[in-house]
Amino acid sequence: MIKLLEIREYLRRFYSKYELYIVPAGKFIIALLVFLLINGNLGYMEKIAKVPLMFVLALACSFLPVSFILFFAAALILLHTYALSMEVAAVVGIVFVLIFLLYLRMSPKEVLITMLTPVAFALHIPYILPITIGLVGSPASVFSVGSGIVIYYTLNAVTQMSNAIDSLDSEKTASKFRFIIDGIIQNKTMMVMIVAFAATIIVVYFVHRMNIDHAWTVATIVGALTNALIVLVGDLMFVTRASLLGVLGGTVLAIGVVYVLKFFMFNLDYARTERVQFEDDEYYYYVKAVPKITLQETNKTVKKVSAKAPVSDKPKSGGIKAEKTAENATEKTAERRVKKESSLAGAASAVKSNSSAAKKSAGTAAQKSTSASGSYDSLSANDALLGETRVVAEKSVDEGRVVKKAANPVMSASQSTSNAGAARSTSNSRIAGDLAGRRNQGQTRVRNDGYAGPNPSVGMTNGETIAERIRRERLKEAESIDADRLRRQNSD
Amino acid sequence: MISEARVKLMTRLASYEQGEGKENAEIGTYFRGDYIGLQVIKSVISATICYGIVIATMILYDSESFLSDIYKMDIVSYAKNMIIYYVIFVGGYSIITYILYSIRYRKARIKLKTYFNNLRRLQALYQKERKDRVR
Structure with a gap:
């Protein structure tokens, strides 16, 4: 069980780290699957039923929005059906236009569900869909699933009647038209499936939101039973010739698959890495927000640079170490362990385009640091701070703190910029700079009100x-x- | 000097603007009545086109008997039935559209309110920074 949890955490880290590549790869796989299934079931036009062309189209779809997969799929279907018969293409085109005008116009985001429904049917795993969508989506997804079922059974009817359509006389347009429409409208299986899936989605949605123990598991089982019951009752009423074994087997398989999906994907916040850019009067900001992951690992890999900050004239090794540590930390931001359990928050990392004072001073701080004092344990895990600058700057903060304790304020501009109490940072830097070198028997006191004169407390009882x-x-x-x-x- | 609090806030604002902010911004430019009215008009047009396509398909489906019966049947009552079905279909679709977009508008306004509150906080941070610089 613990191993499974670790695998899940690994998957979450993997996703948050490589999300930029995973999403296009996912789109590529889905598009390729859809196009290959269309070619496999409807390949009437041989010119376009070529695998390399499908690969090229799928590659294009990986960089375009998801709705383009449906657009290319619809175009492929129309071309194949046109090769079969113009009337068939007209009927299929009418179905697509009706679905688009009535439904997809209002919910363009659910295009993926509409596309995955026929794919699930074609792969003989349809019963996973309503349970999954009921757990993840909303009752409004009933319409997108219904649209997907209509598309599937339309194409299924075309596939089954292709021989009969071929055999009909080409001049009898009206009879072909009627033949195809009858095959779609009088398809009782399609009606039963639409009703079963709609009821399952609604039941699963409301049960999993109830305030009961194991709501998700109960919703999965209740949804599967509802689905199986309606399909079997529909089979009895309309004689749809549904296989009892197929329905029960598919239902059990659906429960298993949904349980696995639930473990790995649901109940988790797969926060995505976000990239934003904005500007103010002084800087351009290119920000990468990397989500933090709650980690509960037995092996701590906290990097302690050094415990104390002895005053020495050998900054190089410490500086290099700090820089390297900073670089490592920047690269492995998502994997950094601060403490045993860190709170989930968004950590932002900023890379400033213009080489600013903070960057220079961060480099200066790293070089000047007498030793890379402080440890990552002291870093705050709560605030979203700028990544690279944060790491280097926080190193400087730690150095500053330790140095203050040692009454040897080695100051840099980065300390002022990275200090959490930003309002006082400027005054601190001025005071620290003024007091640099003054050693009043350890009575140096940093004041927050900008006073930079001699310490009036010296000599007083x-x-x-x-x-x-x-x-x-x-x-x-x-x-x-x-x-x-x-x-x-x-x-x- | 870079203020971390300000950069955090600006990051969150930019992230929102990149994502759902685009849709909500469009919604935010309309009054409730105008937005819902616009969507209902679009729905009426879509429903009319769909109804026309369905009627044409039905006529094509049964074209032979339709053409043979056109002189015999009561065209007025046939037209009346078609209009009643049209009104029911478009009316029902418009009601669904009204409800759906009312919910969307309400949710978008809540998010826009949060967004504008964050913009005010950002403005307050800027003013505070200016005051600190003057000191």
Whole structure:
């Protein structure tokens, strides 16, 4: 079980890391599958029923929006049916136009469901669909699944009647037309399937949202039973010749597949890496937001750079180490373990296009760092910060903190930019810069109000006011003068 | 100087604008009545075209008997039935469209409200930064 959980976490990390490549690859696979199934079942036009052409089309679809897969699929179907018969192409075209005008116009996002429904039927695994869609989608998906079922059974009717259509006289257009339409409208199996799938989706949707234990499992089983019941009752009423074994076997298989899918894909937030760009008056921002993944691993791989920050004149090794660590951290942002359980949040990494002061200072900080002090344990996991700059800058923050403790403020501009209390960062840097080199017996105190003068607390006892201090010093002077006079008198 | 809070907020705003912000922005430019009215008009046109296609298909399906019976049948009552079916079909489709787009408009307004609140927060951050620089 633990191994399965680790595999699931690995899949989530893999997806969030390589999402840029996975989505086009997924589109390519779906498009290729759809086009090959169309060619396999309807390949009446030999010119276009070629696998290399399908590969090229699928490759094009991988870079285009998902709706283009349906567009190319519809075009292929119309060309194949036109090769069979013009009347068939007209009927299929009418079906597509009706579906587009009535339904897809209102829900263009559900094109994928409309496309996957015929594919599931063609692959003989149709019963997975309504349960999956009921768990993931909404009751409105009933219409997209219904559209997909209509498309499948239309093409199925064309495939089954292709021989009969060929044998009909080419002049009898009206009879061909009627023959095809009868094959579609009088298809009771299609009606039963539409009703069964619609009822299953609605039942699964409402059951999985109920406040009961194991709602998803209960919804899966109830949905599968509903589907099987309606299909079998429909078979009894309309004699659709559905195989009992096929229905039951398909239902059990559907439950198994949905359970596996549920484990790996549902209940998880597959947050995607997002890339955005914007600008303000000073900078252009190119931001890559990488989702953090909750990790519960036994092996901690926290990278501790060093425990303390000794003051030394050998910045290079520490700097290089910090830079390397920064680079590694930037590359493996999604995999970085801060603590045992870090909260899920979006971590943004920004790469500034213009070489800005922060970047330069980050490099300066890395070079100047006496040692790459601090560890990743101290990094905050809560805020979404800029990746590269964050890593290097936070290193500087840690260095700054440690250096402050050692009363040796080695300051850089990056510390001011990366400080979480950004409002005080500028003043801190000025003060720290002014105090650089001043060592008042460890009494250096960084103030937040911009005061950069000598420390007025030096030389004062606890609880003493300035007036009392002046009085004390005058008394001391007076005593010293009296002591000198007495000494002179005694010597005389 | 780069303000991390501001960059975080701007990142989230840009992410929203890239995604669902595009659709919601279009919705946000309309008043509720105008938006729903526009969608209902589009639905009426689509439903009319679909109804026309279905009637044409039915006539083609039964063209032989239709042409032979056209002189015998009561055209007025036939036309009346066609119009009643048309009104029922288009009316039903328009009602579904009205309900669907009312829900979409309400959801879009909520997201737009959040978006504008975030824009105000961004403006407040800018003003605060300007004040800090002046000091």
